[in-house]
Amino acid sequence: MGLPTAVTTAGSLIGGWQLARRTGNRSLGGVVLAAGGVLAGREWARRTSPAVTAALLATYAGAFGLSHPLARRIGAWPSVLVVSALTAAASYAAADRHAGGPRH
Numbered sequence: 001m002g003l004p005t006a007v008t009t010a011g012s013l014i015g016g017w018q019l020a021r022r023t024g025n026r027s028l029g030g031v032v033l034a035a036g037g038v039l040a041g042r043e044w045a046r047r048t049s050p051a052v053t054a055a056l057l058a059t060y061a062g063a064f065g066l067s068h069p070l071a072r073r074i075g076a077w078p079s080v081l082v083v084s085a086l087t088a089a090a091s092y093a094a095a096d097r098h099a100g101g102p103r104h
Contacts, residue, residue, distance in 0.1 A: 004096040005040040005047075006088035009060055012036020013067070013084040017076075033064060040091065047095045056094055063087045 012032050020029025037060055044053040063083035071079035 002043065003039075004092065004099070005043045005056075006092040006096050008036050008040045008043070009063075009091050010084040010088040012040075013060075013063060013087060014080055017067070017080045021076075037061070044091075044095050047099055052094050056091060059090045060087055 012035065016029040016032035016036070018029075019032055020026045037057065040060065041053065041057055044056045048056070063086060067079045067083045070082065073079075074082070
């Protein structure tokens with residue numbers, strides 16, 4: 001088993017945001033976000049069903065989208081941490097918890 005997808009998703013959401021913020025280049029953050037989605041998506045496809053993979057990809061993309069309006073309400077760091085935690089929890093519950101076991 002490789003790196004848990006919960007770590008990949010949370011790390012790429014946080015890392016992509018920090019890279020974009022520190023460099024002022026949103027595209028660099030997008031590259032990190034996309035790479036995290038590809039890596040996690042490949043593992044989700046291997047570990048789960050197509051429906052679960054699609055749901056997790058939607059959760060990951062939705063978390064990125066939700067972080068922006070949420071940041072206006074609670075601040076950037078709290079927003080990124082909240083959506084990262086939610087995405088990591090979904091990834092763990094649907095794919096990582098039973099990694100190596102039977103497909104769902």
